[in-house]
Amino acid sequence: MGTNWKELADSAKSRSDIYGLLTRVFREEPTEAFIKELKGPRLSGAFSDMEIDLGEKFYNDSKSEVVEALVLEFTRLFIGPGHHISAHESIFVEADSGAGGLWGAKTVEVKKFIETTGLEYGAGFNGIPDHVSVELEFMQQLTEWESNKWTQQDRKGAEYCLSVQRMFLEQHLLCWISGFCDAIIDQAEMPFYRVMADLTRNYMEFEQQSIKTDTAA
Template sequence: MTETTQCTTAVDSLRARAHWYRLLAGVFAEEPQAAFVRELRTEACRGALAELGVAFGDDFLRTDEATLLETLACEYTMLFVAPGGFPPMESVRLEGGLRQGAAIRAHACYASEGLAVEAGRFAGFDDHLAVELEFVAALLERQAEALEGNDGQEARRLEKASKRFWVKHLGRWVRGYAGLVEEASEHSFFREMARLLAAFAESELELLGLDVDDGDGGRWRAPKPPEATRPVQCGGAGA
């Protein structure tokens, strides 16, 4: 294999991985939209997903689009938005509250690469699963561009940045969280995509040569934030 062929293969691999990061980000970013669902139900996409072990049920494959979109929107809300659900945010899963330390640290990671969360639904939620996955996808795309430009030093730096983000963020919670979503889901769409997320995370950690403990554990109740465990002082107590 020539050096040029090796480079092309590496670039293709990086972009293929970025594609899967973005697809998974789309699952958790919002209620599934019509275009997204149509793409997943194409023969080509179903075949690619089947090779990864994804097996959607008839509730996804044979339901008419309008009914399916309404059903998925309802389940998305119940799983990720409604009280008692499981918001896909690192701070909530590991620290018990919104916009905790994980969000601040994720924001710093993005800033170090000249990136930031755009104004909109994710503003202030830098540790949302969709945002974290999109960040690694962006790093992989940049790594591919560096290889195409024969900038090996920059490609290695970006690979280290991806590894660091997995160690500090995704690796600490995404596998356990995926297991929880798989268990809690009623619809095969979310169940199968959660299974894919867990398998993909394990594959990425192995590929990157990382051994990271999962702190989420798939628990149904997130931990209480530190302030929730402090004793309440009434009136002039302690004065």
């Protein structure tokens, strides 16, 4: 058997890392530490390779200025008051029963899906269960576990993790994330969230392609 276990594990770990980054981006307002990391040599190198440009001000302004501006942008985009983008699946996916809206039917589906895997929402998490960052973090976990399975040379386990990812992507994340990203790109005033939304969309398209390929294989 020519299985390259390490390559499979690394690939899953890379996916997990991207999901982790996106989770962080959408979970809450950035901190200085986070901005520092994004400006750091390793990430900025990777970004420029991919022709991802966060704008001049991002790189030139001080960390505290960047944070201050992005906190306002985050609040305006995702929190309100007033018109904002509610980052929840149930808002973007209209349920048949009319049970849409915050904490809708989709919310419960997501919550149940996640809890069925043995995970539970942490006591400190007080958001709504189908927040975009929750769904991304769930994918981060699933891909990380997949990576662990490959490392243990446990093909069955890893494939099982993959099948759960596939189900979650198809039933949930892929159904709405591009609409969510479109809304951000449309409404963002600074490059940061527009670019991150673009990256998210880009990455999710890649994931969608990967799933298809995997299924065919």
